[in-house]
Amino acid sequence: MITIYHVPRTRSARVIWLCEELALPYDVVPVDFSPEYRKSPEWRRLNPIGKVPALTDLDAEGNRFTMIESGAMVHYILERYGEGRLQPPAGTPESALFLQWSWFAEASLARPLGDMVHHRILKPEPERIPAVVEDGQARAEICLDAVEAALEGRDYLLGDELTAADIMMGYSLALAQRLAVLDEKYPNVVAYMGRLEGRPGFQIAFADGERSGPLRD
Ligand SMILES: N[C@@H](CCC(=O)N[C@@H](CS)C(=O)NCC(=O)O)C(=O)O
Numbered sequence: 264m265i266t267i268y269h270v271p272r273t274r275s276a277r278v279i280w281l282c283e284e285l286a287l288p289y290d291v292v293p294v295d296f297s298p299e300y301r302k303s304p305e306w307r308r309l310n311p312i313g314k315v316p317a318l319t320d321l322d323a324e325g326n327r328f329t330m331i332e333s334g335a336m337v338h339y340i341l342e343r344y345g346e347g348r349l350q351p352p353a354g355t356p357e358s359a360l361f362l363q364w365s366w367f368a369e370a371s372l373a374r375p376l377g378d379m380v381h382h383r384i385l386k387p388e389p390e391r392i393p394a395v396v397e398d399g400q401a402r403a404e405i406c407l408d409a410v411e412a413a414l415e416g417r418d419y420l421l422g423d424e425l426t427a428a429d430i431m432m433g434y435s436l437a438l439a440q441r442l443a444v445l446d447e448k449y450p451n452v453v454a455y456m457g458r459l460e461g462r463p464g465f466q467i468a469f470a471d472g473e474r475s476g477p478l479r480d
Contacts, residue, residue: 265289265340268309268317269295272441274333275316276468277434281337281427283464287344333434334369337427349427357421361428364420365415367406368431375402376438383442403444407452410436414451418458425462433459438470 265282269275269291282289292317301313302305309317310331318336319329320343330336351357379399382391410432413420420428436456440444445452459465473479 264321266292266321268292268294268315270294270315272437272469273315275436276437277333277430278316278318278336278340280433280462280464280468281340281349283467284425284427284462285340285344285348287340318394334365334431337365337431341427345427348472349425349430351421351426360421364428365431367409368428368435372403372406372410372432372435373438375399375406376442376444377440378436379403379444380438385462391480400444403439403442407439407445407449410455411449411451414455420456429459433465 265278265287267275267278267282267289269279270293273296275294279289279291279455294300294306294317296315301310301315307313309319309329312331314331316333316336317325317329317331318339320339321327329337351361370379376399379396381392382395382399410420417423419425433456436445436452436459440456445456447453460469
């Protein structure tokens with residue numbers, strides 16, 4: 264059984280959403296997101312860099328192992344339990360695009376958004392640098408332009424059907440929305456976000472409380 268260490272409105276939502284879309288059983292362990300707990304030896308044993316999420320699962324011999332990185336979790340779950348669902352066949356041009364958007368969501372789009380969150384919210388006031396926020400916004404907007412163009416005439420990133428690349432992107436766009444970087448300047452992205460939010464799996468993954476709590480990177 265997969266165990267997902269979860270904080271509402273963080274990247275663990277990607278993993279919960281994927282399990283929901285695949286109808287896989289999973290356990291959720293709530294995690295204290297305070298900096299103190301994330302620095303604790305207990306949490307560092309699960310996530311050595313003190314971030315969220317972490318996941319554990321059983322190997323073929325029944326031994327439990329741990330992994331970090333939400334994108335790696337998504338791809339591990341697809342490989343082990345996906346039975347070909349939510350991703351194109353490996354080695355095809357569609358798979359190249361699938362990988363491109365999956366990585367883009369975390370490596371290109373979420374990165375400037377993360378800088379914005381750190382310098383708007385997470386860091387103590389005296390350490391915040393407004394220029395980092397401005398620069399993050401500009402870099403995020405270039406990414407949103409690319410997603411806007413890619414969605415022209417499509418319901419999802421790869422066409423008519425949801426893939427796990429949309430799950431990767433959905434979290435990053437939800438963060439962009441909360442930071443008010445995603446707005447009506449991107450009509451294709453806003454409509455796409457509406458389609459993602461309409462999925463029951465999204466609602467379960469993102470609706471677990473603390474909706475009015477502090478923003479999280
Ligand atoms: N690339 C990592 C990023 C992990 C990450 O930044 N998690 C955020 C929550 S979504 C976090 O723990 N932020 C707190 C911090 O950076 O101090 C992943 O996808 O798992």
